[in-house]
Amino acid sequence: MKESRIDVSAGAALLLALLVFLLTGEELLALVLPAAAHELGHLAAILALGLQPRRFSASLGGFSLDYAGDPGTLGHVGIAAAGPAAGLLYAWAASRLGTSSGRDWLCLSAGISLLLSLFNLLPALPLDGGQILSRLSAAALGEERGTRLCRITQLTVAALLAAAGGILLLRGKGAALLLMGIGLLFGGETTPGLVKKGIIR
Amino acid sequence: MRMQKTRALWLAALILLAALLRLLLPGTVKTLRAWAEESLAPGVEETVAAWGRALAGQEERVQALHREGGP
Numbered sequence: 001m002k003e004s005r006i007d008v009s010a011g012a013a014l015l016l017a018l019l020v021f022l023l024t025g026e027e028l029l030a031l032v033l034p035a036a037a038h039e040l041g042h043l044a045a046i047l048a049l050g051l052q053p054r055r056f057s058a059s060l061g062g063f064s065l066d067y068a069g070d071p072g073t074l075g076h077v078g079i080a081a082a083g084p085a086a087g088l089l090y091a092w093a094a095s096r097l098g099t100s101s102g103r104d105w106l107c108l109s110a111g112i113s114l115l116l117s118l119f120n121l122l123p124a125l126p127l128d129g130g131q132i133l134s135r136l137s138a139a140a141l142g143e144e145r146g147t148r149l150c151r152i153t154q155l156t157v158a159a160l161l162a163a164a165g166g167i168l169l170l171r172g173k174g175a176a177l178l179l180m181g182i183g184l185l186f187g188g189e190t191t192p193g194l195v196k197k198g199i200i201r
Numbered sequence: 202m203r204m205q206k207t208r209a210l211w212l213a214a215l216i217l218l219a220a221l222l223r224l225l226l227p228g229t230v231k232t233l234r235a236w237a238e239e240s241l242a243p244g245v246e247e248t249v250a251a252w253g254r255a256l257a258g259q260e261e262r263v264q265a266l267h268r269e270g271g272p
Contacts (some may be wrong), residue, residue: 022237111250173243
């Protein structure tokens with residue numbers, strides 16, 4: 001059996017170093033723990049379905065987990081949904097703990113996890129929501145039509161995000177949302193290969 | 202899960218270097234943070250933390266309703 005691997009791109013390594021440079025320890029934890037909870041959710045679902053995680057990749061676009069085996073459409077959907085579900089659970093727990101202990105960084109972490117989970121549920125590849133949509137639409141409509149639907153949905157969601165981000169930028173609220181929209185516009189993949197392979201983010 | 206040893210060492214060294222530079226260049230850290238926050242998402246940290254606190258607030262409100270015999 002092929003051994004599982006961890007890949008970290010140069011871009012991801014530089015981004016991590018930049019975060020270590022800029023953020024305090026608590027801020028770093030506030031950011032890392034939600035991401036860890038999210039990915040652990042995916043991993044737990046993969047293992048629960050008796051599948052083998054093959055590769056964990058970290059890049060500038062985010063994290064992705066590649067797994068071997070075919071648990072069927074519902075299994076793939078469950079694996080994709082497990083990440084945001086774990087993130088929401090973490091958000092609730094961190095919020096409770098943060099407010100009861102007076103640790104503001106935990107409340108920040110809860111907010112980050114909430115944002116991350118909801119964002120990942122957007123129906124746009126390569127996000128988890130896009131994965132769910134691609135699996136369900138491929139099962140319902142066939143791969144070709146399913147891929148087309150996913151592409152249209154992705155472009156629509158990305159365009160709306162970019163437009164909202166543009167408005168926020170013009171109002172002096174920063175470029176973050178605009179950059180996210182542009183990232184989704186050009187960063188998504190809707191090839192049949194991705195729908196077939198077990199890759200989730 | 203296995204990561205190439207060489208790459209793992211490089212990553213560890215990069216992170217240590219970043220941590221060291223953070224200690225040595227506090228002024229640069231402050232300037233960069235201010236610029237990043239202003240250009241990417243001014244005030245977002247407070248907003249996101251408020252959402253995080255609100256999660257607990259919602260839970261407490263629901264529990265208070267249950268104690269009062271509400272829906």
